[in-house]
Amino acid sequence: MNPLVLWFHKLGSPPYFYRLAGRLLPWLWGLGLISLAVGLYGGLVLAPSDYQQSDAFRIIYVHVPSAWMSLFIYGFMALNGFIALIWRIKLSETLAMAAAPIGAAFTFICLATGSLWGKPMWGTWWTWDARLTSELVLLFLYFGVMGLYQAIEDRRQASRAAAFLALVGIVNLPIVHFSVNWWNTLHQGSTVRLFGPSLIDSRMLWPLLIMAIATKFLFAASLLSRARVDLLELEAGKDWARQVALADGDAA
């Protein structure tokens, strides 16, 4: 078998993944917190204030990275759900279900900070325009996936049912992203663009990108630490889980 496929199979084995994730976690938390500190300092102190919004614009340094993460994590969850449904890989089920609460957390931050920006700038906390409504639907999709997973007794059946819901909900992602182009909304269009120049001064842009990197690391760290615990719980009857519990008991 080719070495990559072999490594993939090895990665799918819970004890191997548990140990690997344990080794990676300190690095992920460290890199996440360092980039977070740099991004926050850049966004709150170094970036100049906007000519129209003054300092209220600084909310984008938490709002926009959270919005990106809300979509990114949903995509990650659906992709793992897809793998779980077809290949029945336990690790993919675990990763998909571990990602859901993190995605819901970022979606919540996105909505709450957007509201805090909207009040002074637009003049309202909330409006039912296409962007805001579809992002709210995204939050409910996350809640639906988490709720369905909790509602079914058998863990593996539960994760497959929830993965299916996650997969179907993926149609909402392009709606969230393109809503500002497809409809006349109160929400403005995209400022940072992958193709073509971004509509933001470079002194304001770099902390935003650092924050985007920081949230990626924080997501990865939270995901791995959740997946480790979930695997331990899922495989409570297995030998390796017992050994982990005993080793930890000696240390404590």
Next chain:
Amino acid sequence: MTEFLSMGGYGNYVWSSFAIFAIVLTLDAVAPLLKRRRVLRELRGRVRRAQKRSEETA
């Protein structure tokens, strides 16, 4: 410093946003740690019960 905290008069909105970000992500990071403690406690209980049972049958 006061000027920095006032954020051009938008201090309430800006600092509330950053506070929500910090609080929610802290909760997100702490949740698996708490669950880990519970799962490990249950696992150790299981191991102890299994040992007891094997001692009784022996």
Next chain:
Amino acid sequence: MNPTRKRRLVVISLILGAVGIAAALTVLALQQNITYLYTPVEVQAGKVPPDARFRLGGMVKAGSIQRAGDSLKTGFTVTDGDADLAVEYTGILPDLFREKQSVVATGRMEGSRFVASEVLAKHDENYVPRDVAEAMAKAHKKHEVSEGAPAAQ
């Protein structure tokens, strides 16, 4: 790939395809039916039923803002480039409300004027530091002066 997995793959792909098509059709339908706002030219073309509450969107025309000295009453003109509409509003305006800024006003027509019960400012996707904005404004002014000078004579 073994037959079971292949079957699962086909079933899931079919379901996803069906959901995707359904969503695309819904989006298309909503695009024609759900309008968040109307622009002045659409209002004047009679696209809005009379007495209906609706949202009016457009840019605040330069030099059109008139504030009453003794109350919160404000009058201004909303334009979309093709048509203008006079708007009347009593209340506190959002911080981003200013000339040449996009606004979304909710209210109804009273005669030829639009009486708003709520005015929201729409922000564009540009973020510019104050010093850059000032430099740009200076450059614009220079430009306008050199262009405007012959007309003034």
